[in-house]
Amino acid sequence: MKYYLKLGFILFVFCAIASGILAYINTLTAPVIAERKAREEEETRNSLIPNADFEQKVTDQGMIYYVAKDPAKDELLGYTFIAADVGYSSTVQTMVGVDPEFEVLGIQVVDQAETPGLGANCTSPSFASQFSGMSINDLYVDKDGGEVASLSGATITSRCITNSLRESILDVQDEDQIGGEQ
Amino acid sequence: MTFIKELTKGLIKDNPIFVLVLGLCPTLAVTTSVINALGMGSAATFVLLCSNIIISMIKGITPSKIRIPVYIVVIASFVTIVDMVMAAYLPDLHKSLGLFIPLIVVNCIILGRAEAFASKNNVIMSIADAIGMGLGFTLSLTLIATFREILGAGTWLGMRVTPMSYDPMLIAILAPGAFITLGFLMALMNMIKEKK
Amino acid sequence: MNKNDKLIVSPAPHVHDKTTVKNVMWNVVLALVPALIFATYYWGLRALLLSLTGAVTAVVCEAIIQKLRKVPITVNDGSAFLTGLLLAFNIHAGAPIWLPIIGAVFAITVGKQVFGGLGNNPVNPALLGRAFLMASWPTHMTGGWVAVKGAAMSGINNLSHIATNLEQLSPKAYELVTSATPLNVAKSLRDSSFIAEINAQAGGIDLGGRIFTGLTEMETLKSLFWGNIGGCIGEVSVFALLLGAAYLLYKNIIEWRIPLFFIGTVFVLSFIFGGLPGSGTSVMLPFFHIFSGGLMLGAFFMATDYTTTPLTKQGRIIFGIGCGLLTIVIRLVGGYPEGVSYSILFMNVMTPLIDRLTRPKAFGRVKK
Numbered sequence: 001m002k003y004y005l006k007l008g009f010i011l012f013v014f015c016a017i018a019s020g021i022l023a024y025i026n027t028l029t030a031p032v033i034a035e036r037k038a039r040e041e042e043e044t045r046n047s048l049i050p051n052a053d054f055e056q057k058v059t060d061q062g063m064i065y066y067v068a069k070d071p072a073k074d075e076l077l078g079y080t081f082i083a084a085d086v087g088y089s090s091t092v093q094t095m096v097g098v099d100p101e102f103e104v105l106g107i108q109v110v111d112q113a114e115t116p117g118l119g120a121n122c123t124s125p126s127f128a129s130q131f132s133g134m135s136i137n138d139l140y141v142d143k144d145g146g147e148v149a150s151l152s153g154a155t156i157t158s159r160c161i162t163n164s165l166r167e168s169i170l171d172v173q174d175e176d177q178i179g180g181e182q
Numbered sequence: 183m184t185f186i187k188e189l190t191k192g193l194i195k196d197n198p199i200f201v202l203v204l205g206l207c208p209t210l211a212v213t214t215s216v217i218n219a220l221g222m223g224s225a226a227t228f229v230l231l232c233s234n235i236i237i238s239m240i241k242g243i244t245p246s247k248i249r250i251p252v253y254i255v256v257i258a259s260f261v262t263i264v265d266m267v268m269a270a271y272l273p274d275l276h277k278s279l280g281l282f283i284p285l286i287v288v289n290c291i292i293l294g295r296a297e298a299f300a301s302k303n304n305v306i307m308s309i310a311d312a313i314g315m316g317l318g319f320t321l322s323l324t325l326i327a328t329f330r331e332i333l334g335a336g337t338w339l340g341m342r343v344t345p346m347s348y349d350p351m352l353i354a355i356l357a358p359g360a361f362i363t364l365g366f367l368m369a370l371m372n373m374i375k376e377k378k
Numbered sequence: 379m380n381k382n383d384k385l386i387v388s389p390a391p392h393v394h395d396k397t398t399v400k401n402v403m404w405n406v407v408l409a410l411v412p413a414l415i416f417a418t419y420y421w422g423l424r425a426l427l428l429s430l431t432g433a434v435t436a437v438v439c440e441a442i443i444q445k446l447r448k449v450p451i452t453v454n455d456g457s458a459f460l461t462g463l464l465l466a467f468n469i470h471a472g473a474p475i476w477l478p479i480i481g482a483v484f485a486i487t488v489g490k491q492v493f494g495g496l497g498n499n500p501v502n503p504a505l506l507g508r509a510f511l512m513a514s515w516p517t518h519m520t521g522g523w524v525a526v527k528g529a530a531m532s533g534i535n536n537l538s539h540i541a542t543n544l545e546q547l548s549p550k551a552y553e554l555v556t557s558a559t560p561l562n563v564a565k566s567l568r569d570s571s572f573i574a575e576i577n578a579q580a581g582g583i584d585l586g587g588r589i590f591t592g593l594t595e596m597e598t599l600k601s602l603f604w605g606n607i608g609g610c611i612g613e614v615s616v617f618a619l620l621l622g623a624a625y626l627l628y629k630n631i632i633e634w635r636i637p638l639f640f641i642g643t644v645f646v647l648s649f650i651f652g653g654l655p656g657s658g659t660s661v662m663l664p665f666f667h668i669f670s671g672g673l674m675l676g677a678f679f680m681a682t683d684y685t686t687t688p689l690t691k692q693g694r695i696i697f698g699i700g701c702g703l704l705t706i707v708i709r710l711v712g713g714y715p716e717g718v719s720y721s722i723l724f725m726n727v728m729t730p731l732i733d734r735l736t737r738p739k740a741f742g743r744v745k746k
Binding site: 351353 | 480488492510513514515516518
């Protein structure tokens with residue numbers, strides 16, 4: 001009995017030392033990680049709607065979106081938010097910027113782990129750029145009769161991005177109308 | 183003399199992938215591009231080096247009944263450190279290696295070397311063993327990734343090395359390509375060894 | 379008895395037959411000739427060129443590897459030729475010429491010689507080659523289908539009476555209805571969001587349903603049977619394939635169980651589950667499913683390969699039903715329009731297990 005208590009105590013000491021070291025390193029790296037993530041998001045937002053002030057808002061469903069305003073004229077420039085949906089092998093997160101009429105200004109895929117060479121091509125500029133200027137009714141992939149040319153061999157990924165964009169734009173649009181009436 | 187021997191055995195004679203056939207999960211999963219292979223190789227080498235040093239140092243004070251949990255605690259700590267540091271300073275590499283960084287914990291090479299070598303040898307030899315094995319692992323990953331990236335994406339380390347008209351053979355960077363490439367390279371390795 | 383006759387003592391088997399590997403393989407090639415002729419008639423010399431390229435590459439590749447392995451060179455037994463030909467039959471006539479070459483090299487090296495050559499391969503090499511090409515160059519394998527002479531590709535050549543207002547469809551929907559292969563059309567139509575879309579564009583009438591019914595009309599089935607549709611080289615005409623199959627059955631080279639149960643399972647299951655979601659099924663639908671795609675080619679020429687299929691009679695029945703079941707699951711539920719090749723590959727891998735399950739008991743032994 002005593003022997004096993006001793007073993008447990010030794011293991012406990014090892015674990016305690018290890019967790020102490022990890023806690024220390026975490027305090028060093030956690031702020032760097034958080035700051036980097038925030039800066040990346042901000043850079044993406046700025047590239048979608050340049051020269052704007054962003055104000056964070058939350059929809060009733062808990063979706064975070066940003067309202068972009070022109071700092072000089074206090075004029076509404078549009079909205080940005082992250083649309084997410086399950087693709088072929090991962091959740092694809094796409095940041096999208098829309099103008100006040102909810103036409104797409106631009107999109108950027110921020111997180112995905114789709115098949116390399118097929119679905120992962122969704123990060124390519126040529127795929128992303130075609131979304132600019134599309135309205136909600138255009139946001140269907142070509143196989144569903146819409147305007148989005150799907151990536152060759154990766155219809156599922158293309159459809160996932162397109163549908164997630166459409167749905168989250170609708171969400172924000174609803175929210176905006178309710179907000180407008182109030 | 184033995185130091186040099188321990189250092190070089192990981193390259194060919196006891197190559198962790200082609201001869202010992204250890205740590206195949208990351209080998210198959212991350213070798214889709216050379217940069218991933220180098221990242222994975224160096225992360226695993228770092229963990230292997232640190233854990234070998236610590237384990238050979240504490241081998242006197244670890245009761246043999248709980249040695250495996252103690253090794254795992256040591257290894258897991260270093261893996262977590264690598265994970266956090268990489269997320270903070272090399273975010274792109276961290277994103278593409280993804281889940282496979284935490285999985286270094288269960289990479290058989292590291293626990294295997296801890297159990298088979300570091301727990302029986304002194305610190306200097308353990309360092310030599312870790313560097314040798316780590317280099318062997320990294321080079322093997324890079325070799326596999328070289329074939330897969332050139333065939334499957336037409337690039338090497340992100341640079342285009344094939345003519346623009348080359349139509350990449352996608353299967354090479356998909357999962358089956360990993361198995362096929364590994365199989366052919368292992369056969370080649372055996373052929374070389376048999377000739378000697 | 380002649381005085382000079384000696385008593386010959388030898389181990390079993392004692393009954394010999396004239397069947398040789400060479401004989402069997404070249405007979406199968408002969409049975410594929412009608413399909414090749416039909417394909418050449420419908421798609422021109424390019425189909426013939428692609429097929430022969432595949433076959434010749436396979437033969438050359440096998441000879442080189444056997445030379446390197448220092449084993450007897452047996453390329454004139456026809457098995458490599460057959461593999462190359464079957465592989466090319468799985469490619470459509472618009473494919474680039476290097477596609478059958480690389481496919482044949484892969485089929486022979488990784489599919490066959492790596493395992494030790496003829497008789498040792500776990501799966502059908504030609505199908506493995508096709509799966510490899512499919513994973514590597516999906517755009518070349520599934521895009522750029524060529525239309526046969528004087529017909530809409532999907533075989534719905536009587537479009538006008540299906541829907542007079544078809545031209546009002548969005549260009550993309552129109553393209554889909556008139557292009558690609560019948561199974562592609564069937565697959566898209568089963569996607570309910572697409573159906574809603576084209577029904578809406580056609581002014582509320584059930585156009586999607588009507589196009590679907592169009593697939594199973596007598597005219598379309600006739601095109602499928604004689605070969606007036608888009609598709610791979612080998613699957614152009616059910617008639618030509620049946621002709622070859624009949625020859626092989628008559629010659630006793632293939633056995634009837636696998637093809638019958640394979641096609642039968644597809645027939646029955648497509649009758650039960652094949653209809654559009656929300657609407658009824660048609661009696662003609664099973665015919666559409668067994669006539670389209672590579673089913674006839676796969677069932678008669680690939681699922682009957684000696685090496686990769688079960689030895690026992692019950693085993694062959696299980697094999698056939700398994701292939702049919704997987705084919706229908708992939709066609710109706712999976713991501714690809716066609717599933718014959720993958721279902722055969724899957725059941726090839728199952729073959730040792732099936733053989734084990736159906737091993738006959740030794741004579742005189744009591745069943746446990």
